[in-house]
Amino acid sequence: MIPTLLGIMIINFALTQFVPGGPIEQILAQMEGGGDVFEGISGGGSELVDTGDNDYIGGRGLPADFIADLEREFGFDKPPLERFLTMMWNYMRLDFGESYFRSISVFDLVMEKMPVSITLGLWSTLIAYMISIPLGIKKAVRDGTPFDTWTSGAIIVGYAIPGFLFAILLIVLFAGGSYWRLFPLRGLTSANFEELSMIGKVLDYFWHITLPVLASTISAFATLTLLTKNSFLDEIKKQYVMTARAKGLSERRVLYGHVFRNGMLIVISGFPALFIGVFFGGSLIIETLFSLDGLGRLGFEAAVARDYPVVFGTLFAFSLIGLVVGILTDLTYVLIDPRIDFEARG
Amino acid sequence: MAKRPFLSPLNQRRVRNFKRNRRALWSLIIFSVLFGLSLMAEFIANDKPIAVSYRGELYMPIFNFYSEQDFGGDFPTEAGYGEVEVDCLIVTGGLQDCFDAPDELIAAVDAGETLEGDFQKGWMLWPVIPYSYNTIVDVGGVAPSPPSAENVLGTDDTKRDVLARVIYGFRLSVTFALTVTVAASIIGIMAGAVQGYFGGWTDLIFQRFIEIWTGMPSLYVIIIVFAILGRSYWLLVFLTVLFGWPALVGVVRAEFLRARNLEYVRAAKALGVRDRTIMFRHMLPNAMVATVTMLPFLVTGAIGGLASLDFLGFGLPSSAPSLGEMTLQAKQNLQAPWLGFTAFFTFAIMLSLLVFIFEGVRDAFDPRKTFVADGNVTVDDAAFAAAETKAPNQ
Numbered sequence: 085m086i087p088t089l090l091g092i093m094i095i096n097f098a099l100t101q102f103v104p105g106g107p108i109e110q111i112l113a114q115m116e117g118g119g120d121v122f123e124g125i126s127g128g129g130s131e132l133v134d135t136g137d138n139d140y141i142g143g144r145g146l147p148a149d150f151i152a153d154l155e156r157e158f159g160f161d162k163p164p165l166e167r168f169l170t171m172m173w174n175y176m177r178l179d180f181g182e183s184y185f186r187s188i189s190v191f192d193l194v195m196e197k198m199p200v201s202i203t204l205g206l207w208s209t210l211i212a213y214m215i216s217i218p219l220g221i222k223k224a225v226r227d228g229t230p231f232d233t234w235t236s237g238a239i240i241v242g243y244a245i246p247g248f249l250f251a252i253l254l255i256v257l258f259a260g261g262s263y264w265r266l267f268p269l270r271g272l273t274s275a276n277f278e279e280l281s282m283i284g285k286v287l288d289y290f291w292h293i294t295l296p297v298l299a300s301t302i303s304a305f306a307t308l309t310l311l312t313k314n315s316f317l318d319e320i321k322k323q324y325v326m327t328a329r330a331k332g333l334s335e336r337r338v339l340y341g342h343v344f345r346n347g348m349l350i351v352i353s354g355f356p357a358l359f360i361g362v363f364f365g366g367s368l369i370i371e372t373l374f375s376l377d378g379l380g381r382l383g384f385e386a387a388v389a390r391d392y393p394v395v396f397g398t399l400f401a402f403s404l405i406g407l408v409v410g411i412l413t414d415l416t417y418v419l420i421d422p423r424i425d426f427e428a429r430g
Numbered sequence: 431m432a433k434r435p436f437l438s439p440l441n442q443r444r445v446r447n448f449k450r451n452r453r454a455l456w457s458l459i460i461f462s463v464l465f466g467l468s469l470m471a472e473f474i475a476n477d478k479p480i481a482v483s484y485r486g487e488l489y490m491p492i493f494n495f496y497s498e499q500d501f502g503g504d505f506p507t508e509a510g511y512g513e514v515e516v517d518c519l520i521v522t523g524g525l526q527d528c529f530d531a532p533d534e535l536i537a538a539v540d541a542g543e544t545l546e547g548d549f550q551k552g553w554m555l556w557p558v559i560p561y562s563y564n565t566i567v568d569v570g571g572v573a574p575s576p577p578s579a580e581n582v583l584g585t586d587d588t589k590r591d592v593l594a595r596v597i598y599g600f601r602l603s604v605t606f607a608l609t610v611t612v613a614a615s616i617i618g619i620m621a622g623a624v625q626g627y628f629g630g631w632t633d634l635i636f637q638r639f640i641e642i643w644t645g646m647p648s649l650y651v652i653i654i655v656f657a658i659l660g661r662s663y664w665l666l667v668f669l670t671v672l673f674g675w676p677a678l679v680g681v682v683r684a685e686f687l688r689a690r691n692l693e694y695v696r697a698a699k700a701l702g703v704r705d706r707t708i709m710f711r712h713m714l715p716n717a718m719v720a721t722v723t724m725l726p727f728l729v730t731g732a733i734g735g736l737a738s739l740d741f742l743g744f745g746l747p748s749s750a751p752s753l754g755e756m757t758l759q760a761k762q763n764l765q766a767p768w769l770g771f772t773a774f775f776t777f778a779i780m781l782s783l784l785v786f787i788f789e790g791v792r793d794a795f796d797p798r799k800t801f802v803a804d805g806n807v808t809v810d811d812a813a814f815a816a817a818e819t820k821a822p823n824q
Binding site for chain 1: 453638639641642645646647649650651653654726730734737738741742757760761764767770771773774777778781782784785786789
């Protein structure tokens with residue numbers, strides 16, 4: 085696990101050493117009137133941003149000692165190895181440093197983006213579970229019927245089409261003004277959010293998140309529904325189900341009293357991963373489309389603007405979380421189902 | 431001597447199984463027609479005529495370059511076939527009056543009159559859609575213009591015909607996805623085979639390597655590489671393959687790890703068969719089912735990935751007929767809903783057909799299905815769920 089993490093960091097650090105267009109160039113470009121990396125997408129402008137210039141733009145105008153000053157400020161005057169070791173040492177102590185462009189620590193920056201990510205993650209996960217599990221059970225019970233075939237088809241199509249296309253369709257239909265102007269186009273809350281009453285605030289929030297949540301949920305059905313269906317199918321064929329039926333239990337009791345517990349094991353074992361996904365999930369394009377400011381966008385913006393502390397800080401933290409979650413998933417697996425073990429067998 | 435059949439009995443059964451799956455079969459038929467049409471895009475949507483008859487001679491502007499001078503005009507540049515003057519020159523056989531009153535002359539020729547002077551009637555055979563993907567359409571009004579008789583799906587915000595762009599974009603997406611899938615499959619299968627077959631340290635080190643590799647932020651790398659090398663189709667194919675191949679390694683590796691202790695492999699080893707032969711001749715056919723399971727996701731993942739990149743502005747060069755770029759335009763021009771609808775339904779139809787086809791292929795390969803007597807093939811959800819957990823996330 086630690087070598088993996090180290091490997092990821094080394095590769096990415098090395099990558100950034102050899103590419104043009106570092107943060108200094110970005111600052112210089114901004115000083116000369118370059119701008120927002122999202123101009124091309126959300127602003128409605130049609131010009132795309134040129135993201136990599138091979139020379140210091142400043143080389144054409146700004147004095148050399150100014151650039152040297154900047155380099156010192158960012159720590160680029162030190163050799164790469166030293167910078168890398170300092171960085172890793174800081175990360176080990178969970179000190180993620182400050183963003184280059186906003187005087188705010190990376191940790192606070194991530195916290196700032198959390199509301200959007202939690203909103204999207206929490207609601208779409210809730211909806212997905214509330215629909216997928218009953219649907220999966222129903223499909224297992226009616227395996228092979230036209231209902232089963234058609235829902236499978238619909239789910240898989242929903243899965244195959246990227247979420248942002250659904251988002252576009254929803255925007256055009258419900259927020260674009262051409263058809264029904266039911267939902268707002270951008271943001272998490274209205275401009276006058278502070279003045280609203282408690283109920284008004286809640287309503288305003290849900291009003292804003294309906295479309296983005298819907299768009300990010302559609303593709304989430306497939307995995308869970310089919311997982312539920314399969315584990316139920318496996319269980320239904322087993323002896324104890326026949327016994328339960330033979331005892332004369334109602335089909336409902338059999339399904340929810342007996343099969344459900346066993347059938348849900350595999351779904352439950354996904355909970356740790358799910359929980360983290362709720363907090364740290366981010367979908368760049370969906371966030372961009374609905375002008376939400378979440379983690380997906382943070383990562384992208386940081387990458388384009390070469391905000392290295394943010395890039396490496398989030399990369400380190402999320403890789404670490406990902407690896408821990410992997411282990412946790414295996415552990416819950418063993419915990420809830422003692423039949424599973426990971427011992428090597430000859 | 432009996433004629434040896436083209437396909438082995440097993441493959442024949444697979445074909446039969448595929449045909450029994452009506453959804454997959456119909457998807458394949460519809461998709462083949464659409465893809466076949468889009469392969470002939472130049473003959474369907476182009477701003478040059480397919481054939482021109484000028485003074486009794488036949489010209490093929492789609493394949494060859496003809497200057498305006500070839501048709502009796504003034505310029506040595508390529509003839510602008512859409513211009514009314516050139517149109518008139520071709521129809522009348524190069525009458526110089528065309529520069530003064532082209533419309534009247536064309537009308538006269540259409541009415542069947544024979545004009546005086548050096549007249550020789552000619553004709554032009556146009557494609558169904560007289561625009562290519564990058565033709566600027568000459569219609570009035572504000573830029574994304576709504577669907578009309580000339581532009582069935584309207585135009586985009588630089589006045590290019592949407593239908594023409596859809597046809598070319600469809601071809602581009604599908605060829606991109608198929609190229610990427612084939613390349614990523616080959617690399618992935620080889621890597622997974624080596625890893626699973628040798629096991630031990632090879633496996634361990636490779637496994638770490640893949641973890642690191644998949645930990646790389648691919649979008650970031652793509653942005654950087656494009657910034658250095660410039661954008662091109664093949665570079666994007668290369669980069670997508672670069673980040674796409676680990677998707678297959680997992681399943682292939684698992685199959686090989688399982689199979690390497692089986693009797694037939696040990697027997698082959700004892701007989702002194704080379705490693706390479708054992709891997710690709712004996713074991714690979716058994717691992718094929720697991721591999722085929724992943725195919726639908728590789729294909730749709732590649733198309734979705736290309737669309738997202740184009741949407742973000744980091745995909746193909748901006749001149750390419752990209753469907754992702756159309757999606758971006760739809761977002762920027764909400765007053766033009768035809769862009770959004772076209773983009774959505776093009777993707778929806780393309781991806782659904784591909785998924786259904788590859789599902790059919792997968793079911794046909796599944797040994798459990800192959801030996802079912804009544805051949806009642808249903809969608810194999812188990813395989814989906816198994817593959818899904820490892821599918822590439824775009």
